Amino acid sequence: DVKVTQSSRYLVKRTGEKVFLECVQDMDHENMFWYRQDPGLGLRLIYFSYDVKMKEKGDIPEGYSVSREKKERFSLILESASTNQTSMYLCASSLTGGMGNTIYFGEGSWLTVV
Amino acid sequence: AQSVTQLDSHVSVSEGTPVLLRCNYSSSYSPSLFWYVQHPNKGLQLLLKYTSAATLVKGINGFEAEFKKSETSFHLTKPSAHMSDAAEYFCVVSDRGTNAGKSTFGDGTTLTVKP
Numbered sequence: 001d002v003k004v005t006q007s008s009r010y011l012v013k014r015t016g017e018k019v020f021l022e023c024v025q026d027m028d029h030e031n032m033f034w035y036r037q038d039p040g041l042g043l044r045l046i047y048f049s050y051d052v053k054m055k056e057k058g059d060i061p062e063g064y065s066v067s068r069e070k071k072e073r074f075s076l077i078l079e080s081a082s083t084n085q086t087s088m089y090l091c092a093s094s095l096t097g098g099m100g101n102t103i104y105f106g107e108g109s110w111l112t113v114v
Numbered sequence: 115a116q117s118v119t120q121l122d123s124h125v126s127v128s129e130g131t132p133v134l135l136r137c138n139y140s141s142s143y144s145p146s147l148f149w150y151v152q153h154p155n156k157g158l159q160l161l162l163k164y165t166s167a168a169t170l171v172k173g174i175n176g177f178e179a180e181f182k183k184s185e186t187s188f189h190l191t192k193p194s195a196h197m198s199d200a201a202e203y204f205c206v207v208s209d210r211g212t213n214a215g216k217s218t219f220g221d222g223t224t225l226t227v228k229p
Contacts, residue, residue, distance in 0.1 A: 004157070042221040043158075043204070058216075090157055102148070103206075103217065105157035 002027040004106035006091050012112045019078040021109050023091030031094040032074035033058075033103070034066065036087050043090065049074055081113045116141045118207045120220035128228045133177075133192040135223045137205035140186060147188040148206040148217075149179055158204060164188065175199070200227045 007022045025032065033048040035058075045058030047066040055066050063085060067075045074093075078085055091106040121136040139145060146165045150158040162173025169181040175198075179190045188205060202224050208217040 040221075043219045045216065048216075092157075102160050102163060103158075105150075105159070107157045108155070110155075 002029075002093070002104040004091055004093055004104050006089075006106040006109045008109050009107065010110045010112075012114060013078075013081050015082060015113060017078075017081050017113075019081045019111065019113075021076040021078075021089055021091070021111070023074045023076070023106055024072050025074075025093040025104070026072065027093070027095075027104075028071065029093035029104075030071075030096050031101075032068065033092045033094075034064075034074070034076045035090040035092065036060065037090055037108070038087050046076065046089075078111075081111075083113050085111065086113045087111060116145065116207050116209045116218050118205050118218050118220040120203075120205050120223045122223050123221065124224045124226065126226040126228060127195045129197055130194050133190070133195045133199065133225065135190040135203050135205075135225065137188045137190065137220060138186055139188060139205070139207045141207055141209040143209040145207050145209040147179075147181060148208070149173065149177070149188075149190050150204045150206060152202045152204065152222075154201075161190070161203075195225075195227045197227050197229065200225055 004025045013019050034046040035043045037043050044060050049055045049068040065077045089109045092103045094101045094103045117140040119138045148163045149161040152158045162171045164171045164181045172178045177192045202222045205220040
């Protein structure tokens with residue numbers, strides 16, 4: 001089974017802090033994604049990466065950056081956390097860019113910014 | 115361009131009765147369609163997917179969905195609801211013009227199962 005692991009399930013950070021959310025997948029998938037999930041807004045794509053060191057902006061990239069130095073690891077970075085970034089963050093991966101490929105999700109990271 | 119509409123934000127059924135979660139889609143190409151389930155405080159798990167093979171797709175936990183091109187629908191059904199089915203369900207579309215990373219998610223349908 002594919003496993004996508006988000007190392008931190010629950011985090012509380014202060015406004016202005018730099019925050020790292022880490023994600024690792026164990027199935028050699030080319031694609032990795034970061035989504036944000038908020039009540040009433042569904043899932044929104046922040047960034048995705050289709051190869052090491054390659055990234056593409058999603059629908060809501062403002063205030064976020066990403067890093068993919070190794071194929072299995074994709075990090076989401078909040079350069080200066082703000083309260084409106086309090087949310088559930090979901091990491092995911094898929095085999096290739098093919099449209100029929102399943103996206104596999106991690107368990108999510110709940111971030112609260114105070 | 116692609117889009118997906120889940121027609122009900124909340125569905126409530128009694129245990130043992132049928133489940134119907136409705137999804138309509140729009141796609142410029144022949145799409146792939148997915149249903150995912152999300153239990154509280156968990157990530158999303160694939161229930162089933164359609165990728166241009168059989169139009170009736172069977173998934174896990176007794177769920178199935180039928181792709182109807184003429185109606186641009188991909189409704190999710192289950193003959194008999196179980197308490198453990200209570201969760202949020204997402205319909206997802208991905209068409210030939212998009213990378214899987216830019217699949218479009220519906221807003222979700224919350225399924226409540228009453229004893």
